[in-house]
Amino acid sequence: MTANSSAEFRAWLADAVREIGAHSAGCVRMDNPVLRGQIERHNRQVASWLRAGLHGEMEYLERMFPDKADPWKTFPFAKSVIVMAFTNKWGDPAANHPFPVPDENALLGYISAYAKEADYHANGQRMLAELKAMLGNEIQAEAAVDTKAVDERLFAAVCGLGVIGGNGLLRMPDRTNVRVFIGCLFVDAELPEVIHTPKMPFGCSDCLACIKNCPTRAIEFGEPIDARKCISYLTIEKRSVLNLKEALMIGDWIFGCDQCTAVCPPKDKIDTRIPVDLEWLLKSSAGEIRRTIKGNAVEYAGVTQLRKNAVAVLKARNSSPRARELLLWVKKNTGSELIRSQFAAW
């Protein structure tokens, strides 16, 4: 990389973003006082969020908090951070997924559209590795895409890639709305800053579609999320048994939830969720399911978690004779203690 001035680096970064297939990027110095101020303010908010127990069973957020709260200590070599927003065709009807197409009469559960295409963690890591190589081999750099103790939305907001929306997600100034992921590259060089001024077509306070459409009221305007009510938490992160109230909250979802992203303008015109045949999920061998989800974001949950959710979904709608029949089959055939406990939950 040869960029002598701030303008040259801005142009270089814009080209690099196009080359690696990302959406946009910015750069902030670790000694930027605005960054420090935002982190200090954010730390106070997160500390009170954790104290209130709004993170549920996500103990890792408690464990990671000291490292997240002090990026200067966590990345002691870092002088600058390049923050990147990217997508994986999230919300694109043409995006692929590995799940078999269910029959017309199948009992269905749904997976969030963000799990289409390759796992975003791997995709983001690949893009940041390419960016690091473009910066030059002499540069020391560490990448984080949901994989390290980093408040990614905060860094993105400080770089002006977008604003924090009503759903707590980074909302982009163009039509990509909130359907982007974020990655950070901590770099040991003093790079010129690239801070954007996001021009939003309208403010969240004039919309609130995500809040009005959240089926469980996990998000409220100006309030931090109550993760314990969020379907994404209940289906992905909550590894213990779901009680009846929680099972009713998840509805038909078995992994993630699209409500507060799909309604963000421009609203999705068609349903991009991934429909999954619950009979296939529950009756196929664990090996087959494992092979199907390999390399997909769903792999993070694992087979037992998906099946536990499927059982909760079926039990909560046990009015259907086919659902009852399938549940009886699983009860007889499951070897999983967790799934047995899910049966016995109510």
Ligand code: B12
């Ligand atoms: C834990 C976690 C979750 C939890 C908690 C959600 C949450 N909102 O925090 C659960 C499991 C529920 C979840 C769900 C989802 N997640 Co998630 N999640 C994370 C993770 C790992 C940590 C977030 C965290 O620490 N939260 C703790 C809370 C207290 O802190 P906070 O929300 O950051 O702080 C609040 C305020 O301080 C303020 N704020 C935050 N930063 C800033 C900065 C400035 C300048 C200002 C003014 C304010 C401000 O807004 C926040 C919301 O109130 C991040 C990755 C990461 N390492 O950051 C991904 C991440 C936030 N998730 C992501 C995604 C995609 C999702 C889902 C859409 C997935 C899905 N379809 O099911 C849903 C969306 C649900 C929702 N509305 O948030 C993306 C979001 C991308 C984006 N566009 O913003 C991230 C960034 C992962 C990534 N690398 O791309 N997630």
Ligand code: SF4
């Ligand atoms: S992911 Fe679903 S449950 Fe969670 S905040 Fe968004 S709409 Fe609500």
Ligand code: SF4
């Ligand atoms: S749905 Fe509306 S309120 Fe929510 S993030 Fe998108 S623009 Fe903002």
